[in-house]
Amino acid sequence: MTADSAHFQHFDVTTQPSQGVTNVAALRAEMKKLGLDGFIVPHEDEHQNEYLPDANERLAWVSGFTGSAGAAIIFMDRAILFADGRYTLQSREQTDPSVFSVEDFNASSLADTVAKAPRGSVIGYDAALISPFGLNALLTAADSAGVTLKSVSPNPLDLAWGNARPAQPMALIVPQPLEYAGVASADKRAHLAATLKANNIAAALITAPSSLAWLFNIRGGDVIRSPLPLGQAILKSDGSADLFIEPAKISDGLLEWLGNEVTVAGPGAVVPALKAFTGQSVLIDANLSSAYWLEAIKAAGATPLTADDPCLLPRACKNDVELAGTTAAHIRDGALLTTFLHWLATEAQETLPTEIEVARKLESIRKSGSDIRDLSFDTISGFGPHGALPHYKVNVSSDLKTAKGNLLLVDSGAQFLDGTTDVTRTVAMGEPTAEHRRMFTLVLKGHIALATVKFPAGTTGTHLDALARQFLWAEGFDYDHGTGHGVGVYLGVHEGPQRIAKALNRYALQTGMIVSNEPGFYKAGEYGIRIENLQYVTEAEIPAGGERLMHRFENLTWAPIDRNLIDVSLLTPAERSYMDRYHARCVELLSPLISDEVRGWLMQVCAPL
Incomplete structure (x- = not known):
């Protein structure tokens, strides 16, 4: 394939x-x-x-x-x-x-x-x-x-x-052009190799598909919803590398793209290649690799050094070209999503589709985008009690028909050559209850708090997690998932090492890292609420007299948030101002990309609170 x-x-x-x-x-x-x-x-x-x-x-x-x-x-x-x-x-x-x-x-x-x-x-x-x-x-x-x-x-x-047993995937591996990658593979390898050499490490065994894709500026199709190639690589301290992939996956021009400093061989050649490092140190990431590879290094007579995959942080900190690309991808995806939200707010309010019909409708709208490659994960379409299951996946047995008087939660995303999206919107079918509005607004307040925070360099997601939960906590509520995960650029929709969650995370949020902002509330057996945008870390302006390097988040996701679910009386003037600015920006960015009918609706639902 x-x-x-x-x-x-x-x-x-x-x-x-x-x-x-x-x-x-x-x-x-x-x-x-x-x-x-x-x-x-x-x-x-x-x-x-x-x-x-x-x-x-x-x-x-x-x-x-x-x-x-x-x-x-x-x-x-x-x-x-x-x-x-x-x-x-x-x-x-x-x-x-x-x-x-x-x-x-x-x-x-x-x-x-x-x-x-x-x-x-x-x-x-x-x-x-x-x-x-x-x-x-x-x-x-x-x-x-x-x-x-x-x-x-x-x-x-x-x-x-x-x-x-099905056959192993054999999707062709293709170049990821420099116009999307931003930095040449040779430059990435040279930078990482210099660190290996400085630490007297002869090589690094890399087994994570996302690291292979990033390091060599390649993409594949072996993993569903992710453009990842399966294989291994040995990055050497001189900047050269061995890439181990099935020969059937080599596309026309790929070897020329990889260049003379990259040797390509089949997967069976990895273990013999390790013998070249007998008596030397070989780095392996014990979190991302299997125990098999650790033992293979030992069997080759080399000394395994367990440390982070050298691609981990550089891959997470997107360069300017990657950020520009994913910014553009999110705007295009926002237009598609807004067209879907218009359908939910109009036709779907009368036809009351099932959860599967909702997911299929969104898929068909996204598929109309000429430059879209795939979904970034199977759409989560949960109505009423199914919305209270954060990672619910609808199937023909569980499919519920929507009905007026309850909430629909739709978590979805797409893969573009220049970006990966992930967005959740919760919408009211019919008229929401006062309880729906109250809980939605508490979640929204936490979302805004995380979207607008400034924080000093060295801050981790663990330190910020409580910001999104504080308004729920004040009322005796919480949610049982993390608040934010890392996201790649035409890579995985879940990408580490950064995340925002209660669990301890030792990786500081650095410039260029993309994270989701997705607080939620789930009332078992009744309904679920989640509001999710993606955002990336950038430097913040330091006020006069300030002493510390500060960071903030730049928003990536643009799509209207259901104002029918907002209890404006619970928002502070600053929160109202944020929502008005966010919605005004949605109109500005998305209007040129949507139909006249959808544009008219968007202007209505994005009017100042």
Whole structure:
């Protein structure tokens, strides 16, 4: 499948059938051959991807659960699926209760289960699917419980899957032109190599698909909704590099684009290539790579040095060309989204479409944009009680018809050659209640607080998270997800290392980093509210007499916020002024790109509060 043919994969709303007894039985048969009492099945694949190619959807194959985060442990007499709160409904709907018990997923879930296994048990794992840090936690738990944790290869699940397993993706890898990338690959490699050399590190083994895409200025189509190529690379301290990809993925002109300092070989050449660094240090990111690669470095006679992927921070801090590109992409996407919001505010108020029809309508409008490549994730379209599930994914079984008197939450995004978007709008179907308006406005106040804050250099997202929650906290409410995640430029819609959340994050927010601003409120069984824009970090003007370098956020997302849900009496004059400025800017930027009918509506809904 070429990169072009992978574009705009149709929004998938089919219900994944529960795998139940059949696939679990097949796995247990392979486990028995290996003398295993249990086997760990992470969601992540060999590349630690969040979103996976079909061939790597091992957790979905064995359990039926298709969420983007989770894990399972299959014992000979029982099976446990771990899924976090985003997937409470989906995980139970997609699994066979006669086979799987479903439990909450957190950082210690797998280790805690290993620690409770009967003494003497042998639990298998695939080292290619677990990070070194994750494996260390499991080994510690196993040791304390008298349990043996055994690395097995080949993976017994892959053996059980057999010929029915889809083929690995072979999307062509294509250049990302300099007009979008901003900095040549040779310059990126030289900069990173200088740091390696200064620290007496011979090379870095890079396995994260997003790092490969950024470092070599290439894009692919191996991962759904993300233009990522699967492979590995060795960046050497002299600035040269070895790129390991399937030969079938090499597009016309790609080798010339990569240049003479980049050697291209197949994936099987990685381990032999590591032997060139015997007796030397090789950097590996223990959070982004698998335990398999750490062991491969050791086996080659090199010394693994666990540290951040050298691409991590440079990739996160967008250059001026990337920021200009994503700014333009967000404006174009804002026009498409505004056309959709006009439909929701007019025709949809009478036809009352289902959740699937809403998602499909937005997809069709976005698809009309000539330069759009794909969605950036499957649209979240949740009405009423489904809106209270932050990462709800509609399917044919759960599809609700909208009705007047409740809220519709739509979280969506798109991939453009020059940017990646992610935006959430909550709209009222019919007339909202006073409670809807009150809670929406509390969320909006937090959104504005985070959008307008100035903060000193060195501040992390952890320090800012409470700003978005303060108005909910004051009334005794909160939400259980992070407030902001990093976003790439024609890369992943979830990109680290920066984030805004209660959980400790050690990475300061730096100029050029893109983060989402998405506080929310969720009333279980009734409705959900989330307001999400993307914004990037830039330097702030320092008032006269100020002493510290300060940062602020520059907004990227432009689309009207449902004024019918705003209780203006709860806003301060400064907050009202912000909303008026934001909506005036929406009219200014989007009006040239939308129809006369949509423009007239936009001017009405963006009038001063």
